[in-house]
Amino acid sequence: MSGTLVLVRHGQSEWNLKNLFTGWRDPDLTELGIREAETGGQALADAGLKFDIAFTSVLKRAQDTLRIVLDKVGQTGLETIRDEALNERDYGDLSGLNKDDARAKWGEEQVHIWRRSYDVPPPGGESLRDTGARVWPYYMTEILPRVLRGQTVLVAAHGNSLRALVMVLDRLSKEEILKLNLATGVPMVYRLNADSTVASKQVLGDMSDAH
Numbered sequence: 512m513s514g515t516l517v518l519v520r521h522g523q524s525e526w527n528l529k530n531l532f533t534g535w536r537d538p539d540l541t542e543l544g545i546r547e548a549e550t551g552g553q554a555l556a557d558a559g560l561k562f563d564i565a566f567t568s569v570l571k572r573a574q575d576t577l578r579i580v581l582d583k584v585g586q587t588g589l590e591t592i593r594d595e596a597l598n599e600r601d602y603g604d605l606s607g608l609n610k611d612d613a614r615a616k617w618g619e620e621q622v623h624i625w626r627r628s629y630d631v632p633p634p635g636g637e638s639l640r641d642t643g644a645r646v647w648p649y650y651m652t653e654i655l656p657r658v659l660r661g662q663t664v665l666v667a668a669h670g671n672s673l674r675a676l677v678m679v680l681d682r683l684s685k686e687e688i689l690k691l692n693l694a695t696g697v698p699m700v701y702r703l704n705a706d707s708t709v710a711s712k713q714v715l716g717d718m719s720d721a722h
């Protein structure tokens with residue numbers, strides 16, 4: 512066995528609450544989102560996890576979640592790499608629109624296809640496959656080598672950038688990943704084998720609803 516990879520989706524954001532497509536827009540966490548991050552951080556502290564390095568996106572909701580988690584595990588100021596490769600899927604022209612208004616305008620089915628198909632991008636935006644096309648290489652070159660050297664690495668990111676990673680780690684099919692909604696603020700702890708396959712996966716509590 513080599514190292515440990517912990518993935519955590521940011522807590523609820525203002526735009527999750529308002530039911531808006533968010534993508535690369537940059538809303539803050541809500542009070543609930545802050546509490547979700549605290550709960551996730553406490554679960555990591557209770558599990559006795561200590562990190563060597565953290566990764567996050569360039570968006571506030573993921574960075575704030577990371578800061579709260581690091582505070583809970585007693586590692587404020589841990590070396591952190593921020594990269595837009597870990598950003599949420601770009602929602603293109605849908606960014607900032609209300610999800611129900613979009614359903615009224617384009618129909619339930621079309622909006623569902625944009626939100627949950629594997630390779631149909633929303634207008635001007637990214638599909639999950641497009642998101643994976645930037646997340647996977649970043650994982651391979653920046654994150655995985657550290658885990659294989661035995662480090663414990665924390666990644667605080669987004670619903671869809673993390674779904675792209677979970678798809679590969681859990682060997683999920685396109686159909687399976689589309690059904691998976693990651694809970695906010697709930698850490699997923701992966702222990703990896705030396706050949707980069709998953710030795711074990713533990714989800715630390717599952718008290719939060721996915722959005």
Ligand SMILES: O=C(O)[C@@H](CO)OP(=O)(O)O
Pocket residue numbers: 527531532533534599600602626670671722
């Ligand atoms: O709005 C977004 O950016 C994402 C995540 O909240 O939404 P969806 O559930 O459609 O992937």
